[in-house]
Amino acid sequence: MKRLILILTHSVIWRSFLRFIIGVKYVNRSVLKREKQYILIANHNSHLDSMAIMSAVPMKSIHKVHPIAAQDFFGDGSTVEFLMKHFVNAVLIPRKRPKNSNDPDPLQIMSDVLDIGHSIIIYPEGTRGEPGVMQEFKKGIAMMVQRHPDIPVIPIFLDGLHRSMPKGVNLFLPSNSKLFIGEPINFSSNETELILEESLQGILEAKTH
Amino acid sequence: MNKMFPFLDIEAHLQKVVVVIFGILLFSSLLFYVWKRIKPGKLIDEMILRLRSWWVICILFLYATLSGPFATCVGLGLLSFLALREIYTHLKMRNTDRVALLVCYLCIPVQYYFAYKGWYNLFMSFIPVFMFIIIPFMMVISGYEKHMGRSMGMMTSAFVLSVFGVSHMAMLVCHPGLNLDPAMGKGLLLFLIFLTQINDVMQFTFGKLLGRNKILPVVSPNKTWEGFLGGLLGTSVIGYFMGFLTPFEDTWQIVLLSFSVALFGFIGDAIVSAIKRDFGIKDMGDSIPGHGGYLDRIDSLTASSAPFFHIVFILLLA
Incomplete structure (x- = not known):
């Protein structure tokens, strides 16, 4: 059911909306079809x-891809959190390091997602x-790379989306x-x-691709 | 069946143009095919890419033009939207201009609705009179004054360039006075588009063959006096032979129309070139393979369609 919702919202509705109304173009999308599991990194x-x-992720694996989002920004228990979890498929993590042992460790949450064979979207900034x-x-x-060296890291450059919706604007x-x-990316070392x-x-x- | 495929029963004189256009396309395709066989290279690959886009453009344009006013209005409205989006991508708008921008986008369907209904007075006054007051006022409301004059100027001129000018083509097929018989407006629209594109080709060819003296050395160094004059002359001659598309009978009227299409087409081309040079870009986008963006293809039309419409209007109805 959740998979159906995700396919419908992202692969059908959002993809057509972004492409034809907003004017987004995907370059070199075949990489995402080729790889099974990946860590996507992008500028934000x-x-x-x-x-x-x-919306660029292939339809058949969309339920396995999770954007990582900040708990303190999105996770206020309201409709936003509900939408983030069910319609965006996001995984929410706390941005601060755990102070005592009971707090969840953000790195462990991401690792767990990767361990069950799913993919994540991270904004390293x-x-x-x-x-x-x-x-x-x-x-x-x-x-993440040190813990999961065999999962490919795919870089994504987003050009111009800030003109459609800049920071601090709701339209x-x-x-x-x-x-x-x-x-x-082929990393040359583990440092x-x-x-x-x-x-x-x-x-x-x-x-440049 | 005839509603879906209107070209199966189009008026006799329009059929000639369809045959001519597809004749040119087929001839060039054959020529390029042979050329590629004999002497393959980068230039011919580029030409083939362009020609392939021309096929798509011609089929879409002919379909939109010949299948009646509704398809023409929807098609041109879409074209206006794409052109406007393209040009706003390059304008550095302030975040506070976004409400005004939204209003611009929402005006497109309204303007084309007026065109579709053939409401001449509303169509003519909606953008230059009402929106020219309302759009700057939207920026005033948003309450951030820094660089406001710049934003007002840029947004309204981009809006006129891509929406008001282009929408005159829709008015050609919808105005009740210009469509006393159903083929009249369609013929005029085909005449305008065909001649504008022919003018582009003529200017390019004459410029390449004879070009010596630059006409606009700073903003558009590729344009020459020879290309400009050759375009004017060539387009007027071809326009004379295409005169059967228009309701005019006097030769001077047809030549005047063709001449003005060539002249204003050149002006539109120069204006868009100057804007691109100011932005520091070569093309407005990359949406049409081999041609650049939508605005790169219709640059001459943005300036030639409104004057063409009004010259026809004055000659015919005044």
Whole structure:
């Protein structure tokens, strides 16, 4: 049932809406069809980002892809949380590190999702930033790569979605934009700093595909 | 059956144009096929890509034009929307302009509805009179004054370029006075589009063959005096032979119409080139393979359709 809702909202309604009304174009989408499980990393400038990436995912695996969202921003127990969980398929995590042992560990939540064979969408910048400016990456993505070295990391560059729906605005408008999907990143080493740097490179290079 | 496929029973003189257009397409396809066989290369691949897009454009345009006013209005309304979206993508609008932008998008169906109904006075006054007051006022309401003058100017001119100008083509087939017999408006619309595109081709060809002196060295270095004059002359001559599409009988009227299509087509092309140069981009988009964006294809039409409509109107009804 949930799978049906997701296919209907994302692959049918959202995809047509984003493509024909908002003007989103997908570049190199075949990568997502080729790989079975993946960690998607992308730059983050707009609330539309997750919707756009979800609509690019192939129909048959859409129920296995989860955008990672902030608990403190979306998880206020209201309709927003309900919509995020059932219509966006999001996994909510707390943004702060656990203080005592009873608090859930955000990294463990993501790991669990990957362990059952599902995929995740992460924004390594942590929050929506200024368009065109990459913020420093949070370390979470590096830890995911260290824990799950055999899951491919696919970089995505989102170009222009912030014009459709900038930060702090509740109205989205048509404006041409592009979603570039890069080839999986081959990390040269297991060091945190290097992984972060190569992820950033991967996202920037996705644009040239 | 005839409603779905109107070209099965279109008026005799329109059939000629359909034959001519598909004749040109078939001839070029054959030519390019042979050319590719003999001398393959990058240039011919590019030409083939362009030609393939031309096939799609011609089929869509002919279908929209010949199957009646409703399809024409819907098709052109969609074209206006796509062109407007394309140009707003490049304008750096402020976040506070978004309500005004939304109003612009919502005006498209209204304008085309007026065109479809053939309400000439509302059609003519809706954008240049009413929306020209309301759109700036929407920005005033949003209450952020920095760079407001710039936003007002850009948004309204982009709006006129892509919606008001293009919608005159819909009015050609819907105005009751211009459609005393059902083929009249369709003929005029085909005449306008065919000549505008021929003018583009003529200017390009004459410019490539004879071009020496630049006409607009700064904003559009590829345009030459030779191309411009050759386009004017060539389009007027071809327009004379296509005159059977129009209800006019005097030669001077047909030549005047063709001449003005060529002249305003050139102006539209130059205006869009100048805007692109200002934005620092080569094409407005990449939606039509080989041609660029929608606005790159219809740049001449944005300026030639409104003057064409009014010249026809004055000659015929005044």
